Amino acid sequence: MEKVGVAVNSKNQESKATSTITIKGFMSLLMKSVDENGDGSKRVISLGMGDPTLTTYFPISNVAEKAVAEALQSHRFRGYAPTAGLPQARIAIAEYLSRDLPYQLSSDDVYITCGCTQAIDVSVAMLARPGANIILPRPGFPLYELSASFRGVEVRHYDLLPEKGWEVDLDAVEALADQNTVALVIINPGNPCGNVYSYHHLEKIAETAKRVGTIVIADEVYGHLAFAGKPFVPMGVFGSIVPVLTLGSFSKRWIVPGWRLGWFVTNDPSGTFRNPKVDERFKKYFDLLGGPATFIQAAVPQIIEHTEKVFFKKTIDNLRHVADICCKELKDIPYIICPYKPEGSMAMMVKLNLSLLEDISDDIDFCFKLAKEESVIILPGTAVGLNNWLRIIFATDPVALVEGLKRVKSFCERHARKWSMTTE
Known part of the structure; x- marks a missing residue:
């Protein structure tokens, strides 16, 4: 932190x-x-x-408990999972996230992480280079600052505006960005502010990021936890405007933070992240990491398919x-x-x-x-x-x-x- x-x-x-x-x-x-x-x-x-x-x-979902218990007791998931995650878990998460998008994600777009915490660190590490800077919200989630400090990435802050429902100060983002800006981070639904961004505001964020020449990291660990009438809209909806890295997990929506099941997802229908060098960098970096327990990953398809509304x-x-x-x-x-x-x-x-x-x-x-x-x-x-x-x-x-x-x-x-x- x-x-x-x-x-x-x-x-x-x-x-x-x-x-x-x-x-x-x-x-x-x-x-x-x-x-x-x-x-x-x-x-x-x-x-x-x-x-x-x-x-x-x-409380926890009975479906989630049962799925994990069955995966564990099957004795089929005691070994190491592939470094990017079990294929069936990646497919299930791609299908789950695609429900809210105007395009279909592939399992190749999904990397399983040890909670959203690891996804945050991966996103910063993947973008780090000499002279790089990253633009973060204030107030925000401090793990981004800590990860950036370890990677030698300069941190720049834009303010969230309480008088406007904690919206992003887009004028500040434009003033802060330069040729060394590697990402603009947003957190939606908001931690620590409890805000939920509208479709229109998210579209303006995407257009601003495109204008200043950077990508968006969308921290959606609280995805779908919107309760005041304004619907949750994933930033990936605007992936055709600007490349988006979506970070999320089971932790909050399924009430299982200790299971450490998260994801790092490329929302990029235009193919920016499909560059062979970028793809190879992702794969090599994940070879360094350890993901969630294999039996937890194995339970993902059942959890996503059968958890009741x-x-x-x-x-x-x-x-x-x-x-x-x-x-x-x-x-x-x-x-x-x-x-x-x-x-x-x-x-x-x-x-x-x-x-x-x-x-x-x-x-x-x-x-x-x-x-x-x-x-x-x-x-x-x-x-x-x-x-x-x-x-x-x-x-x-x-x-x-x-x-x-x-x-x-x-x-x-x-x-x-x-x-x-x-x-x-």
């Missing part, structure tokens, strides 16, 4: 000096802050990790319900501003009104003190590129969500400026 410089307050005893830590490092330190409470009077409520398996409110509908209904709860509770906390109600994914960004808080210096200070005093874990916006904001994961049990946000309100009231308390 992204490395960020954090000046940690010695009063809170998280560290004695400025540290460079990752998102997982943030979460670990926040949990340590909870542990230092010591009294155990409040259960820990985590609204900081995008792992829906932490609650039974988001009612399972997906239940997940969407549950996400809509907890997103509504989250927004309702946040309206009752004047110290936090919610600029845009989430439309998809499992996360949202909210802004701290620090002018109403008297002893909170920034978002990091807020989150550490909140963890210490209320045993509630929320990720500071600094971790995803936006200072003095917070990322809240709402994909959790509704009872825990309500309790957690009521604790946030109590925390804010204790730390409120006295004049703000009297004027509310």
